Amino acid sequence: MTPLAQLLEAALFASGAPVPLEALAALDSDVTPDEVSAAIEELRHHYDEGGHGIELVEIAGGWQLLTRPEYATAIESAQLASRPQRLSAAAHETLALIAYRQPITRADIEEVRGVSAGSILRSLLERGLVDVVGKADALGRPLLYGTTPAFLEHFSLRHLGELPRADELAVALRPPPPPSP
């Protein structure tokens, strides 16, 4: 490996979190962004080709070292690390709406889901998956919610564009058929 790739490896290991390219470029003032990209590519290859238990994954607008999924069960049963709890279906519904319609008010979420969303929003805020991104101009200036980098991380997304586009979903919003005679 080149010295730069080694430096990136050390930095990614030290951070634990996804590190954006700009932050990696700040490690060495003498290198260009292109060189960093090339070194990332080299590192990724190193993990893919060499037979490693971890790999370099592009996630949430950055790069992160993650263990390979096939070892999760063994790691968890040895109690070295535990898989995070799954979110509830209601939380997923709320997140889906926020991801597609952000910035969105609580009332709009409730309107689509048909149930109140206050407590779910609170726990999503606590987990950092969503955040208040502003206030709507509507009456009462309700808070607007949007997704966070932690959301991308949780769902292993590089960016929101990786979610299926609304018109790719099987059920498109089509107008009701003409009334039968």
Place this chain on the structure above:
Amino acid sequence: LSALAATVDRNLPMTADLLPLSDAIRSPAVEAEGEAPSFIVELTHFTGPLDLLLTLLREEQIDIYDIPIARIAEQFLERIRTLRLDEAAEYLEMAARLLRIKAQTLLPRHGGDEPWDDPRAELVRRLLEYQQVREVVDVLESRAEGRRQRFAAPRRPFAVPEQVVVGARRFEAALSDLLSAVDRIVRAVRAPTVHAVVPRALDVPGAIEAARALLAGRKRFRWYDLLDVNAETWQVLSVLLALLELARLGECGLRQSATFGAIEITPLERTPVGDGLVAVESGQPPFDTSHDTTGAAA
């Protein structure tokens, strides 16, 4: 249309339609206990009335664009009757909505050529919208499951180094980060409410002296006669204790004719010390209890 026509026969008059709803209001707990012990499972199973409705449609293999509203309303009510009501308000609202749509479909239509607003249209729109959400949920769930199988190195909280390198990395904070930071600072800055409690010696013997002087000279007097207009708390307390002491010794009687009324103090003939000589008839304390008895200073 034939489905709608069939329901007209079955479900008139309207009052009969509304009955199941009121039944659901009255007796869900009883029924849940008797016939559906698994209702709690159902409750966590559905994320809301739209979820339940979609499940019903799927079970019955019904085209979302042509919902036999009467039948579905009936089945919906059947299902929510097994739910505990206190958690089913949103379901009841949907039930009411279904019954309203049903009522609207029963209204006679004028003229064959006139465009007809299908009362189900809004429900169809909401169901389709919700179904899209469910599709995204499937995508999200499988992606989250994939991420769950991978571990990252534990995060090490980044403490600001003593020598901050300016411009090394852009500082980013979301609105809520800033708000909670402000909140933390405001909490830290706000001076805690501290009461300085100053012990003040009471002068009970002095008050007894003064009370005895009054007792010797007058047939009756009032609490206030023993105190200056702007007496301090410790003086009020001293007088209170003095009067109680004198009453205990049998040197005076205390009488309050009305609740919160003035306390009358009368001299008694000195008798040997005994119990029950304190003639406080009312249970009220002889002075305003809101008085600060600790001499607290803000």
